[in-house]
Amino acid sequence: MNWGLVFASISIIIAMFLYHWPKLKKNQKKEKAAFLFFSILGWLLSILLMINPEIPGPTQLTDWIYKPIGKLLEK
Numbered sequence: 092m093n094w095g096l097v098f099a100s101i102s103i104i105i106a107m108f109l110y111h112w113p114k115l116k117k118n119q120k121k122e123k124a125a126f127l128f129f130s131i132l133g134w135l136l137s138i139l140l141m142i143n144p145e146i147p148g149p150t151q152l153t154d155w156i157y158k159p160i161g162k163l164l165e166k
Contacts, residue, residue, distance in 0.1 A: 097141060100134060111126065
């Protein structure tokens with residue numbers, strides 16, 4: 092694992108929060124919650140991919156689900 096990439100990811104998240112958070116108004120609670128949720132989710136996924144880059148992506152999941160159906164429809 093490259094620690095430089097981890098610190099770069101953390102610094103990008105911090106810069107994003109410092110830039111976007113003040114622009115959200117105080118009464119926008121749902122928008123703030125969504126911003127926090129998706130930012131943290133994206134950060135966790137980036138860290139996970141840095142730790143284990145061999146993780147299959149979403150296209151492999153859809154291939155795994157739909158390949159048997161496609162074979163049935165071919166016949």
